[in-house]
Amino acid sequence: AQSVSQHNHHVILSEAASLELGCNYSYGGTVNLFWYVQYPGQHLQLLLKYFSGDPLVKGIKGFEAEFIKSKFSFNLRKPSVQWSDTAEYFCAVILFSGGYNKLIFGAGTRLAVHP
Amino acid sequence: GAVVSQHPSRVICKSGTSVKIECRSLDFQATTMFWYRQFPKKSLMLMATSNEGSKATYEQGVEKDKFLINHASLTLSTLTVTSAHPEDSSFYICSAGTGTSGNRETQYFGPGTRLLVL
Numbered sequence: 124a125q126s127v128s129q130h131n132h133h134v135i136l137s138e139a140a141s142l143e144l145g146c147n148y149s150y151g152g153t154v155n156l157f158w159y160v161q162y163p164g165q166h167l168q169l170l171l172k173y174f175s176g177d178p179l180v181k182g183i184k185g186f187e188a189e190f191i192k193s194k195f196s197f198n199l200r201k202p203s204v205q206w207s208d209t210a211e212y213f214c215a216v217i218l219f220s221g222g223y224n225k226l227i228f229g230a231g232t233r234l235a236v237h238p
Numbered sequence: 239g240a241v242v243s244q245h246p247s248r249v250i251c252k253s254g255t256s257v258k259i260e261c262r263s264l265d266f267q268a269t270t271m272f273w274y275r276q277f278p279k280k281s282l283m284l285m286a287t288s289n290e291g292s293k294a295t296y297e298q299g300v301e302k303d304k305f306l307i308n309h310a311s312l313t314l315s316t317l318t319v320t321s322a323h324p325e326d327s328s329f330y331i332c333s334a335g336t337g338t339s340g341n342r343e344t345q346y347f348g349p350g351t352r353l354l355v356l
Binding site: 157159165166167168169172213217223224225226228229230231 | 242270272280281282284287289295331333335343344345346347348349350
């Protein structure tokens, strides 16, 4: 079955540290990948997405992700985190099945950034 | 753009009553809307997919008669939790799809509805 794995459940960083959140998926077909962020008390927001083309995708708020097909990975990165990046981050892959799209989410990574 | 609203944001009800949650796409038409349930410290679990004008498609293990979904228009879907019980207490989130063909659809999420059944 298709699945998405996020390796780190909790990450604690200091401000200005670099961030990399791992995401691996298991799906043999064409994949479209997403990273969503959920700030405390807020709804899920789209950070970035990959459909095709340049495997290095830039999103909002200085985030980027790299799709590495051979590794089935779509890791999220940010060179220098801020306190305001404290949130939960979800990787997701879209599965087109039965005539509709279905987002499969990873378990999420809770990021805490300390000043 | 791509704003999705949900109403109500919080609801407390007595066991045995029914609760309706609305999901609206405010600035785009959503052929497909999705309903998720999020358990504490867990990821989102897809409950069902609703298409405007047709019956919803439920995920395995989700009771159709318990969670009634209606997608009356291209901007409105409703989830009704019928005869709610304490175990139905959860955070319910909807999303609306951009309707792009194939698997290139982007989903935009509502703010969620916290349901507490006493």
